Amino acid sequence: MPRIAAVLIPMPLPEPFDYAEPEGMGLEVGDQVAVPLGPRVMRGVVVSVRDGAGHNRPLKPVIEKLADPPLPASTLAFVQWAARYAVDAPAWPLAMALRGLRAPKPKPEKQLVLTGTQPARMTPARQRVLDAAQDHLAPPALAAAAGVSAGVIKGLVEEGVLELRLVETPAAFDPPDLGLPGATLNPSQRAAADALTGMIAEGGFQAALLDGVTGSGKTEVYLEAVAAVLAADPDAQVLVLLPEIALTQAVLARFEQRFGVAPAEWHSAVPPPRRRRTWEAVQANRCRIVVGARSALFLPFAHLKLIVVDEEHDASFKQEEGFIYQARDLAVARAHLEKAAIILASATPSLESLWNAQQGRYRWLKLNQRHGVAQMPDVSLIDLRETPPETGRWLSAPLVHAMIETLERGEQVLLFLNRRGYAPLVLCRACGERMTAPDTDSWLVEHRYTGRLVCHLTGFSMPKPDRCPHCGAQDSLVAVGPGVERVEEEARSLFPDARIAVFSSDTVESAEAARELVGAMEDGRIDILVATQAAAKGHNFPNLTLVGVVDADLGLRGGDLRAGERTFQLLAQASGRAGRKERPGRAMLQTYAPDHPVMQALAAQDRDAFIEAEMTARELSGLPPFGRLAAVIASGTDPVVLEDYVRALAAAVPNAEGVEVFGPADAPLALVRGRRRKRLLVRADRSVDLQAFLSAWRARVKVPSSVRAVFDVDPYSFL
The missing domain is CATH 3.30.70.600 (Ribosomal protein S10)
Structure with missing residues (x-):
């Protein structure tokens, strides 16, 4: 009896389209197929197959069942759930789930394979080559594995014992070594790790909020949970979501140290062929750990058993273009659909997650002390109304004095300003014209390194003109306000002998560049780091003892309901970079509003008081999480x-x-x-x-x- 396949196509369509299944095609849910759509042939995914009896309307047939791997049923269910939650067409999350297949396949590798012919003369060296050749290695790798010269390999090829072939190797990643010891945990960490491993042992959907102060060792705790999942089930897969590519490098190193191999990466900086290999390996369950950005949530996991959302409070988990979603919330949904565990980790959890923990929906695991002998930094406020910087400067006298003391002790300074470029506004002092992007209200930001004006909203860029485009006045355009480049310029004028670097998405454009800069900071090759939020979370700089926040009021401006929450989270994270080892640290926040509840809570390091006040205000107005x-x-x-x-x-x-x-x-x-x-x-x-x-x-x-x-x-x- 003919059957009907409902096919979801990655186009802005409201629902799957029905097609007739050709006889003998044997379609199943998740299969990728080629189907006609108007005059075009489109890729689609089968979401259901049903009996065609009683159907009285002719249907176009499925053209072909594609050789690409099928989407697992759980991934397909998640795609459809995400579309309903976002009130959007299911095509958009489906396109994200298929994104790895858009990349070209890696080029075939040259490998030496055994032909079955025995060598005319056997020697110990030749026997070692035959043993090693079982793994299908390239010529140099085979020679190294067997411990022989290239001549031995060449002789076996000439005899027909080995043959050089182009081989498409299946995508796979080395399995983690679960026998390696974990970090030594303090009693608080051990209690949290035991709670997580116990939760995982219960099986099914479980959620936990790992709430630990900066430097408390949350990563070491959830690594124990990862090890427990992998040890309990030889097919289990783990996904770790991170908000920043720069942060990915530090976490990858921790995973490699713990399990002996690096996990798979998934983010925009990964080359397309590697992304395809990762997609295929995840689908075939030849990849057990993935560390990636929010889009990794749509990978076709074969047996997902644990999701970790690190820095779960971070606003960059919200996708605001194309398919709009909040990755933290969708991660909880995917864990529920997969009957998996999920760990949300943060030093400054979102109010939504705290509320869920308070309501008993999540297990609430707290780490209230830093690991080892490290202590929380002292936080003080610099009232800019009383001690303003000099005209044309942005660093106040108290902060500069603290920087002098810190550098004299051979320690490091972080100057934090969450604003890229040299200046956020360029205006004409002759006519008052503010430079904006064409057909956009967004101000152009001056980037003095490149000599360009850039719109961070649309990506528009232009050389800085030498005269005002509006009135034509020569040399009248002036920079207003500071960005990280301007703060760096001031720091260089104050400390000409200091080694100074800038850490922002403009200056660190790749994962490798981020790794190099973080390594230089960790090794003490930088004295003053001027940074945006790219360096405000997750990094561990042993010799950093002073954090200076240049403009603590920046995030409080505007009408965002989360302005206070975000400012508290960001500044607490930035301040928490100081004093993470034996040397005590301090953070100094420059503000024109020292009496603001957020500033008072930061100075007193009283997160609970801030959360209680913020929760009360949200509840009275019926705003999230209420x-x-x-x-x-x-x-x-x-x-x-x-x-x-x-x-x-x-x-x-x-x-x-x-x-x-x-x-x-x-x-x-x-x-x-x-x-x-x-x-x-x-x-x-x-x-x-x-x-x-x-x-x-x-x-x-x-x-x-x-x-x-x-x-x-x-x-x-x-x-």
Whole structure:
């Protein structure tokens, strides 16, 4: 009897399309197929196969079952769940799950293989070659493995005993060595590690929040959980999610030290052929540990048993372009679907995770002390109203004096400013014109290293002009405010003999460059490191004893509901880089608002008081974690059409209790790449099915062809 295959195609389509299964094709869920879509042939994935009896409409047949590996059923279920959660087409997460197959296959390798012919004369050296040749090695590797000269290999090839072939080797990674000893844990770490291994032994979905102060050794604790998972099940796979590529290098080194082999990497800096090998190895369960960025969550794991989300509070886990999702939340969902364990680790957990721990949804494991003899740094506030920097300077006298003392002792300084480039604003002192990107409200940032003005929102870049484009005044463009390059310039003028480096995404453009800079800092080859948040978390610099925060108020500006939480998290993480070994550390925060609750909590190192106050404020307003938020961002080139659409959308809000809709209003960045932007904000009680509400609302108003409408569940950016 003919069967019907429902095929999901990575195109912006609302649902799978039905196709007839040709006789004898034998399709199964997860198979990758070629199907017709209009005049084109498209790749798709079979999501269901059903009996075609009673179907009275002719269907186009599946063209071909592709040789590429099928998607595991659990991965396919996760893709479909993620689409429903994000109120978006399932094609987008499916495209992410198939991303590894877009890369070209690695080139075949030259290998020597045995032909079955025996050598005319056997010698001990030749016997060693035959034994080693079982592993199909390249000529130099075979000679090294057998401990013979190239001449011995050449002689066996000439006799026909060995043959050189081009071989496509299956993607695989060396298995971890579970016999290697772990780190020596203190009693607090041991208790947390035992709790995690006990949780894992229970099996099924389990979630834990590993809440430890900076330097408490959280990585060593969750490494024990990783070892327990791998030891308990020879097929088990582990995924570790990290927010920064720079942080990946430090964690990879810890994994290699613990298990003897480096895990697979998955992030944008990995070359495409290596990404394909990783994808194939994960799907075939020839890769047991993956460390990667948020998109690694969509890899086709064959037997995923543990997910670790390190620095789980980090805002960069939120994907805000293309398919919009929060990787931390989707990681919990994937663990639940896979019946796996998940560990969320942070020194400054998100309020959402803390609330889940308080409600008993997560096991709450606390590490309240630093590992070994290290102590938490002393944190002090520098009131810039009383001790402002000199005109044209950004470092106050108390901070400069502390830097002098620190450098005289042979210790290191970190100057932290979460702002890239030289200056965040360039204006004309003749006419007041502020330089912005074309067709965009975003200011151009001066990058003095390259002599260019850059828009960090759109990527637009141009050489800095010598006259104002608006009024034509010569040499009138001036830099306003500091970026890390400007702070570095000031540090060099104050400390001309110091070894100074800048750590930001502009200066460290690859994983290798990040590894080199971190190594130089760890080895003491840098005296002053000027850095953005790229260096504010996860790194361990033994000789760093002073952290100076140049502009502690920066994150408090604007209307972001998480501004206080983010500022506390970021500055606590940055301050925590100081004094992580025997030498005591201190952090000095320059602020114009020393009485702000965030600054007071940081100075007192009273996280609990800050969390209690923030939770109370959120609960009174029904904001996350006590309520749900969603945003609708509509953009278009025609302002009249855009206005008509958002007004129609506002008028079509479904009747629902416990839901409030605000807007439409101009977005703070009202013009981006020539498109006008409007926003609506939805606040809902936790009892409301927000996804069902948004789906019903979206279906009520047709989107004009010139308008793009994005529905963002749990928004993190309010621009």
